[in-house]
Amino acid sequence: MTHKFNLLYITLLLLIACADESPMESVYRDVSAAERQYAEDQEYQREKQKKQQQQQQQDDCYYGTSTKSASWCCSNYGYQCNTAKSSSSYYNYYYSSSSYKSSNSGSTSYNYLTQYKTMKFTLTYYKQLTSAWDGISAGGAYSDGDPTISFTIYFIASGGQSDSESTGTLLSLQDQGSWSGTAITTIFVPNGTQDIKVCPKVIDKDAFSNDDMSSGKCYTKTNIGKLANNSKVEQSDYNATKYDLEWEWYLY
Helix, strand or coil, X not given: CHHHHXXXXXXXXXXXXXXXXXXXXXXXXXXXXXXXHHHHHHHHHHHHHHHHHHHHHXXXXXXXCCCCXXXXXXXXXXXXXXXXXXXCCCCCCCCCCCCEEECCCCCEEECCCCCCEEEEEEEEEEXXXXXXXXXXXCCCXXXXXXXXXXXEEEEEECCCCEEEEECCCCEECCCCCEEEEEEEEEEEECCCEEEEEEEEEEEECCCCCCEECCCCCCEEECCHHHCCCCCCEEEECCCCCCEEEEEEEEEC
């Protein structure tokens, strides 16, 4: 028994001696790698936060909602170089009769956003209203269209500046005359936005060329700064004659 134990002990010693690294070296290596990864993650988060702060400052200067002076915005970002300084101790902004409202208590309620928000945009309904979208008779069923539906959304500041974002394709159908459901996307809404304008795009896909069936109209919601979080805005393309289209959105 003692002889077998000695052989096992010697074998273990030989295995440890022949190993590339000891168990403790392996532990130290893993700890060191974890520390490096943690340091890299921390540095990434610091850089990300720094860039976000810089973007926030730049956007605030662009939209006239910065707490910095107009001269600071001008020298750092080239914005507000020709704007007047508000008598408010909190904001410098482009003068506009519709951009703010003062109360008797001295507080100020803004019609534009004073912080970033997110839009949840949902397409809810589509129906083809006319026949022969593809140049053939559908027997009055109005289901020969192959619509691809998207939206361009404009974010308009009180000073008239405008940014836009596309929802991308929210719905794509083939030989289907109606649809109801939820096709959802989320969009970043810039600080300083006063009005939101939604422009629907309905394209009928064809083998040789695509036909733009859009009404060409846009639909605007004003005074976004007064819109409560999660307050639903329901809209429709009521100017369209070839289709019905409905959607809704809210900010949070």
